[in-house]
Amino acid sequence: MTAVEIAGAVRSGEHSAVEVVEEHLERIARRDGGVHAFLHLTADAALERAAQVDEAVAAGIDPGPLAGVPVALKDNLCTRGVPTTCASRILEGWRPPYDATVVSRLAAAGAVALGKTNLDEFAMGSSTENSAFGPTRNPHDPTRVPGGSSGGSAAAVAAGFAPLALGSDTGGSIRQPAALCGVVGAKPTYGLVSRYGLIAFASSLDQIGPFAETVADAALLLDVIAGHDPADSTSLPSAPPSARAGLDRGVEGLRVGLVTELTTAEGLDPQVVARTREAADALEAAGAKVDEVSVPAAVYGLSAYYLIAPAEASSNLARYDGVRYGLRAPGADITEMYVRTRTEGFGAEVKRRIMLGTYALSAGYYDAYYGKAQKVRTRILEDFDAAYQRFDALLGPTAPGGAFALGAKTTDPLTMYLNDVCTIPSNLAGHPAVSVPYGVDAGGLPLGVQVLAPALGETVMFQVAATLEASR
Amino acid sequence: MAGMAQRITTADVAHVARLARLAVTDEELERFTGQLAAVLDHAADIEALDLGGVPPTAHPLPLANVLREDVARPGLPREEALAAAPAVEDDRFRVPRILGEAP
Numbered sequence: 071m072t073a074v075e076i077a078g079a080v081r082s083g084e085h086s087a088v089e090v091v092e093e094h095l096e097r098i099a100r101r102d103g104g105v106h107a108f109l110h111l112t113a114d115a116a117l118e119r120a121a122q123v124d125e126a127v128a129a130g131i132d133p134g135p136l137a138g139v140p141v142a143l144k145d146n147l148c149t150r151g152v153p154t155t156c157a158s159r160i161l162e163g164w165r166p167p168y169d170a171t172v173v174s175r176l177a178a179a180g181a182v183a184l185g186k187t188n189l190d191e192f193a194m195g196s197s198t199e200n201s202a203f204g205p206t207r208n209p210h211d212p213t214r215v216p217g218g219s220s221g222g223s224a225a226a227v228a229a230g231f232a233p234l235a236l237g238s239d240t241g242g243s244i245r246q247p248a249a250l251c252g253v254v255g256a257k258p259t260y261g262l263v264s265r266y267g268l269i270a271f272a273s274s275l276d277q278i279g280p281f282a283e284t285v286a287d288a289a290l291l292l293d294v295i296a297g298h299d300p301a302d303s304t305s306l307p308s309a310p311p312s313a314r315a316g317l318d319r320g321v322e323g324l325r326v327g328l329v330t331e332l333t334t335a336e337g338l339d340p341q342v343v344a345r346t347r348e349a350a351d352a353l354e355a356a357g358a359k360v361d362e363v364s365v366p367a368a369v370y371g372l373s374a375y376y377l378i379a380p381a382e383a384s385s386n387l388a389r390y391d392g393v394r395y396g397l398r399a400p401g402a403d404i405t406e407m408y409v410r411t412r413t414e415g416f417g418a419e420v421k422r423r424i425m426l427g428t429y430a431l432s433a434g435y436y437d438a439y440y441g442k443a444q445k446v447r448t449r450i451l452e453d454f455d456a457a458y459q460r461f462d463a464l465l466g467p468t469a470p471g472g473a474f475a476l477g478a479k480t481t482d483p484l485t486m487y488l489n490d491v492c493t494i495p496s497n498l499a500g501h502p503a504v505s506v507p508y509g510v511d512a513g514g515l516p517l518g519v520q521v522l523a524p525a526l527g528e529t530v531m532f533q534v535a536a537t538l539e540a541s542r
Numbered sequence: 543m544a545g546m547a548q549r550i551t552t553a554d555v556a557h558v559a560r561l562a563r564l565a566v567t568d569e570e571l572e573r574f575t576g577q578l579a580a581v582l583d584h585a586a587d588i589e590a591l592d593l594g595g596v597p598p599t600a601h602p603l604p605l606a607n608v609l610r611e612d613v614a615r616p617g618l619p620r621e622e623a624l625a626a627a628p629a630v631e632d633d634r635f636r637v638p639r640i641l642g643e644a645p
Contacts, residue, residue: 500602
């Protein structure tokens, strides 16, 4: 059952939320041993919450648009009293004293949180192999990665453990695993969804977004979590656009641009490009006007991102010092304590990014690296703006290929970073983008196509996404 | 090439590791230096761009100086703020010695 169907059935009293939750917990018990989507399950709390939803329905109270819908939460979202680790040893055992705003919004909408999902440590990675607690496996093929960093959330939806999940996307961490797991994943406009309680990686890029099996379910979840939050100073004060409003509009007369730089990006599997062109044809057949468009500065996105994101991370992760929460490794003085705590607590990829970011910000290199990357960011924004003068939405591949084997890209970090080449430009611009499953590769593994839209263009983005889904 | 940064060295990596409060072994130092160099080599494409006159973007939103009403609200209670600390003494975070012994 989809989230839309579950919420409808629970609200009408046709189905009990407890039964829905029990059924999903059974699937997890049966199969998550081989997938490892979850780091922590909150089964008892979920059943209790589901019972409350059923009681509300029985009492004639509407529990909300996600009544009784099980949701999986990426483990970089703070959950009050529930372990939140970021898949890092440095936060092992930590129980946050507050809920992230998205977690509160889900609860207020009647959703039932099932637990916390695996990720690359501090959301740094594209395969979920950087988790300190072991990798997640792709439900379509256990020898392959689910993508990352939100691999646990993507796998949870793909395996039917939950119809909905939340992830975070800094450079593609929702869209790329969605593509590799054959589910829908959206990164909203920067500032549309509150980041309060999302453990920071790169604050000018991070954004929380939905995973779902269907486009309509993703739209439903996005509409619940979107909206202004005074607790996040980067939260947009304007009324949020409706994702669901786009679902039934079709694409007749819409102008859609196929982005040349995304279909010719480095390292792309030709099968991915073929699926993207098929998607373009399908939109044209549905009445859209499709043309090629160039976003020239997008080719510099990867380089700019791998300076900006580590720079911000090096600052954000300075807070893990063994003083207020998390791991502390003893030391004779405070400096030794800091060094030992951080050295023992962080994995190799996190250390690499912290050092890279520290270097990019350091005296003598700031202008050449971080400063230059920020100017490239301006260029990318300008080039997208020019494209959106002529087009309502843009189209491109999501990931360079289908799910790869565990271990295939762990030796050389740059090879792993290239996974984000098509997703990064949207993060740098702060624009929304959604990955929709579109066909498979020669090995039968799912591939994704990405719909990009201008800032606050979620309605048109979901118009195109829904049309693509219907055309498969 | 003029304006191009020098290739990152093991001494650079040792320096940033120290700044970031990370200890690295000699073997790690070699490996990290090679890996960071590969990422920075990739970034040579933007180093070579002429971006004179292009303003930097630190943030994608045109939001600045976001203020709210100056109304007092309850903060995190002290016991909750201290509950997750590795060491606490007299309602405060306890840490190892900060200043060195006098010579």
